[in-house]
Amino acid sequence: MDRLTTLMERFQLSVRAAGPGEANLIALADPSGEPVRLLYSSCDDAPAQPHDRVMWAARVDWSGCCNPLIAALPGLVDYDIADKPEARNLLRLMRDEADAQRCGAQSVINRLGEVLMVRLLRHQIREGATEPGLLAGLSDPRLSRAIVAMHDHPGRLWSNADLAEVAGLSLSRFAEVFAAEVGETPIGYLRRWRLILAHQDLSRGDRVDAVARRYAYNSPEGFSRAFRKAYGVAPMSLRMAAA
Incomplete structure (x- = not known):
């Protein structure tokens, strides 16, 4: 890994x-x-x-x-x-x-x-890391398996149960350890990672609907709302600026 x-x-x-x-x-x-x-x-x-x-x-x-x-x-x-x-x-x-x-x-x-x-x-x-965050998660051999899986396959429809299985932990233990080490929920981290990648793709001029599908959003509208909340700008505006 x-x-x-x-x-x-x-x-x-x-x-x-x-x-x-x-x-x-x-x-x-x-x-x-x-x-x-x-x-x-x-x-x-x-x-x-x-x-x-x-x-x-x-x-x-x-x-x-x-x-x-x-x-x-x-x-x-x-x-x-x-x-x-x-x-x-x-x-x-x-x-x-x-x-x-x-x-x-x-x-x-x-x-x-x-x-x-x-x-x-x-x-x-x-x-290891003394503060919660990505490095602390990657330092944990159990959590790192789940984090790498999210990094490598961001468009997969991951559930907490799926990620807990990858980590080799029970669902409750996985959620507890992940929050303590990384400082956010597994799905919260996954959403943030997807939006970081989406920002990169839109900055290259990729279509909004294609990016939404790529990162497992049900609709371009739902993706646009999440993106605007994270970055304060509509994804279409970012794409048009890259054109």
């Missing part, structure tokens, strides 16, 4: 070198100049850091608040990479590409940045 691939594929990631005031990804170095610590701010504010220890700084843009992974992260992720040679090598390569400015450098930095963010997210999932 892959807890991250669908999420990674759905949200475009861009990484570029940035000054300390703009950067939200900061690599700190030890006295020898080797990267040993990574700070990532999921908020707009740049993380505070000792300027003489910055090995490299970058700006990561990853679909902002629409990305449930970003919304689930703590305001500041502090990732110790002193004993993680792969992560340290990624940072060296990203810095070298940014400094050399060879052809294709930005594409390379984006690809390496995606690998680095996957490693950071894996670390967060392994560590």
Whole structure:
């Protein structure tokens, strides 16, 4: 079971070198100049850091608040990479590409940045989350099965009973644990995930009725009401803006 691939594929990631005031990804170095610590701010504010220890700084843009992974992260992720040679090598390569400015450098930095963010997210999932949210749910091996099923098959007519079976829990226990770990009901999370995907599809110009069917809404009217409530704009308006 892959807890991250669908999420990674759905949200475009861009990484570029940035000054300390703009950067939200900061690599700190030890006295020898080797990267040993990574700070990532999921908020707009740049993380505070000792300027003489910055090995490299970058700006990561990853679909902002629409990305449930970003919304689930703590305001500041502090990732110790002193004993993680792969992560340290990624940072060296990203810095070298940014400094050399060879052809294709930005594409390379984006690809390496995606690998680095996957490693950071894996670390967060392994560590678990202290606050309810998506990461806490993905950290639970039972709940993660149900969450991945919703991510991978958002158009299926899921019921709480179906999801509880996927998780291997009784219906009452599943509902209780999901609400405690994720902070909302399973069907509430599913609805929110469907609307996030619908927003992406409409932004590409997909038809409203097709998007409604894709995400298991009984009618375009019902979908439009739910979408307007979530985003404050009619889905047709968003589609027309994308045209």
